[in-house]
Amino acid sequence: MRDLATDTSGYADAREVAEFAAGLSESFLLCRELQHNWKPWTAQRDNEHNNYVRIIRCQRCKTAKHQRLSFTGTILSSHYDYPEGYVHANLGRIVGDGRDVLRLESLARLLGADVLKAG
Numbered sequence: 001m002r003d004l005a006t007d008t009s010g011y012a013d014a015r016e017v018a019e020f021a022a023g024l025s026e027s028f029l030l031c032r033e034l035q036h037n038w039k040p041w042t043a044q045r046d047n048e049h050n051n052y053v054r055i056i057r058c059q060r061c062k063t064a065k066h067q068r069l070s071f072t073g074t075i076l077s078s079h080y081d082y083p084e085g086y087v088h089a090n091l092g093r094i095v096g097d098g099r100d101v102l103r104l105e106s107l108a109r110l111l112g113a114d115v116l117k118a119g
């Protein structure tokens, strides 16, 4: 286990990702592995700031992405509202072998964990 107090890489340890992934709901795991499945949700014109505010929402996990768009369609800013349980506060960013672990957890749920271990 890495020492959270001294690890400043900001990246998640693969073993910790494995533990986290095992406890994720199907929708959270799929969104983390395959990315969100966005659909436009709401939009309004903001005359005070001369732009649009749009919310797109993931059909699978219900994460909401709030975007501010210029009148020419450029994304000026965005932020996410995640459903409870989606974010792991101390895990760090999941990249590289951490993402591999997410794919393996997804495969294990399809094939059965024993199949992967026998491989």
Ligand SMILES: [Zn+2]
Binding pocket: 031, 035, 036, 037, 058, 059, 060, 061, 062, 063
């Ligand atoms: Zn999602």
